[in-house]
Amino acid sequence: MAVELEKYQDILDELGEHAGEVLRASWGEAARVFSSRGIEKYYLEGATGLKSLGRGTDLVVSFIQSAPAVARELGEDAVSDMLAATIKMYSKTSASVIAAIFSSSPVAAARLGDPELFRGYLHLLDTLLAQAPRGLKPMLDHLDILLGQLTLGGLRRWALWGAQAHKTNFDGQLKYFSLESPESVGVLQKERKGTLFIDVQRRMGMYLRALWARDFFMRPTSGDFEKREGYQPYIDGYIIHLPDAYDDYVYTTAEGEEKRVTGIELYRASAAHAACHQVYTTKQYDDTGLSALQLVLSGLVEDARIEKLAMEKFPGLRQAWSVLHTATPQSGETSVALMQRLARRLQDENYYDSHAWVALGLRLFNEKNEQENVTEWVVEIGKQLAAELQLMGVTYSHSNDHIDIPYRDDNRYMWEFEDIRETGQVIAGVSSQQIRKTVSVMEMINALDVPGAGDDANEIWVLNSEFFRDEEST
DSSP states (O other): OOOGGGGGHHHHHHHHHHHHHHHHHHHHHHHSOHHHHHHHIIIIIHHHHHTTTTSHHHHHHHHHHHHHHHHHHHOHHHHHHHHHHHHHHTTTSHHEEEEHHHHHHHHHHHHHHHHHHHHHHHHHHHHHHHOOHHHHHHHHHHHHHHTTTOOHHHHHHHHHHHHTSSSSSSHHHHHHHOSSSSSHHHHHHHHOOOOEHHHHHHHHHHHHHHSSOOOEEEEEEEESSSSSOOOOOOEEEEEEEEEEOOOOOOEEOOOOOOEEEEEHHHHHHHHHHHHHHHHHHOOOOOOOTTOHHHHHHHHHHHHHHHHHHHHHHHHTTTHHHTOOOOOGGGSSHHHHHHHHHHHHHHHHOOOOOHHHHHHHHHHHHHHTOOOHHHHHHHHHHHHHHHHHHHHOOOOTTTTOOOOTTOOOOOOHHHHHHHHHHTTTOOOOOTTTOOOEOOOOOOHHHHSSSSSSSOTTTTTTEOSSSSOOOOOOOO
């Protein structure tokens, strides 16, 4: 049931005339994005709590105006995170800076696109208050420019570089964080990433839906803050996590020719591969007693299996993935080099590799691939290949050796599939379908809590006739 503002007249009176008018103007959007509980606990209690601080009206107004946009982008819990973070900052800075944090929060929420990254952003603001307090306000004034070019990791490195360089130079802080100094622009250019996830997320969703006629849910994950490296893609529950940015992937072929795979192409390859797991991995693999080498080789075989199924249905995916397999016989005979060579041989029918171990892997895969007991033969091949590597005297270290196939995830999904189901998480498009109901106009009016359903809504109500929703009292 839609929440009516009139029942909170006491709160309107407490907020005062100006803040009350802003609340009335923002109420329609707030009622759409907050739950009944959230609108009271986070939105209204948040506004009255800020009012009780006695730091002026601007602080309250900026929160009232900005909180619905944050809730729409990231969920209402992100508003709670924002309130908790700013209350911590209350004694460290002025009301105008906290108001600027609120007013710029919709930009941060939209550009970061993930609650965890938003919490990391709030932590960065708290850090800057301690290290470069005069730089925070000008940085917030330019946040749309900064997050239009930087990931959260890039923003953090850019900001902390300026804080360290101008630790005692307050005028330098203002110029750096206002993007008015050459060094500020120079560090910004250095930290820029090629393609940001938030700029291609919608296209990726449409791309996957065009392939498999169903929705896949994707979120960005931030790379290491200190090193300019992104995390490997992974699947957690029904969510595909992809790096928040991809640089172009540049490599040199065996013939000495430079090849470049763009960030958007890398996103397509990564998203499609992860989607293959959710489509074609339908049983959990047993990792009991397996060594690190056996685990990684079993994952390599499973990657080849699901990609083969996908390429049989969508031949165009072969090229999307093959350009990112760069291993050759000249790559060497370390464990990583051999695994990358085998991965390419299993994926690319035009690649030839005469190494006996690679040939063994291809033969075993072709012999077993049509068998139905998938969870058994995939692991069995992994064990056989691991045993052969050990006989060859080739060593593998899980902590030091990393397979460089940039679009592939970490394969945790194949080992956790049933665990996910047992904990009650819904595998999108596999174990549950979104329910759509056609309802009457009175059901729509009297029983609907959230008029705008999100992608992850369990149930969507549809009204066949037109529905005129009066936002204002008449």
